[in-house]
Amino acid sequence: GQTINVLITRCEEGGRNIVVSRRDLLNEEIKEKSKVYFEKVEEGDIVQGIVTKLMSFGAFVELIPGVEGMVHISELSWSRIEKSEEVIQPGDVVNVKVLKIEPSKQSEPSKQSEPSKQSDTFKISLSMKQTSSNPWDSMEKTFNTGDQVSGKVVRLTSFGAFVEIVPGVDGLVHISEMSHTK
Numbered sequence: 690g691q692t693i694n695v696l697i698t699r700c701e702e703g704g705r706n707i708v709v710s711r712r713d714l715l716n717e718e719i720k721e722k723s724k725v726y727f728e729k730v731e732e733g734d735i736v737q738g739i740v741t742k743l744m745s746f747g748a749f750v751e752l753i754p755g756v757e758g759m760v761h762i763s764e765l766s767w768s769r770i771e772k773s774e775e776v777i778q779p780g781d782v783v784n785v786k787v788l789k790i791e792p793s794k795q796s797e798p799s800k801q802s803e804p805s806k807q808s809d810t811f812k813i814s815l816s817m818k819q820t821s822s823n824p825w826d827s828m829e830k831t832f833n834t835g836d837q838v839s840g841k842v843v844r845l846t847s848f849g850a851f852v853e854i855v856p857g858v859d860g861l862v863h864i865s866e867m868s869h870t871k
Contacts, residue, residue, distance in 0.1 A: 736785060739783075
């Protein structure tokens with residue numbers, strides 16, 4: 690019972706056989722909205738988006754309907770993380786910094802593809818961690834040589850242990866500094 694707009698994709702037999710597409714019309718609308726969006730947004734801008742999907746290598750963030758960017762796992766947090774789920778979940782609204790906007794390989798014209806099938810898509814690289822301050826920038830104000838601090842052991846190696854003293858800042862406790870005995 691709804692009234693919707695559609696695009697006529699084929700009209701045959703004097704109008705007796707008509708094929709319409711809502712998807713093609715929606716894709717055109719998305720294309721127009723993304724064109725306007727990319728006229729306003731530049732590399733270096735901080736924008737808001739919604740996390741749509743988590744992957745082992747990072748997360749996809751929808752900036753506007755139909756336009757997604759990817760936050761690499763190394764750009765999710767100043768802290769070292771193993772999985773995206775440690776920092777964010779699908780549906781979270783996040784602020785991200787636009788690192789790079791470049792045409793995706795899919796949208797580049799090739800000799801085999803028809804010009805009408807070419808899409809104007811972009812590969813958008815984003816960062817969540819760059820929307821907050823680098824914890825190393827305030828180290829001199831927060832800590833002094835000789836301070837005793839508590840932390841969490843985050844990695845063990847053959848030469849010592851790395852201890853996170855604040856999120857994003859790990860310090861090395863050399864094996865020779867762990868105990869008075871071997």
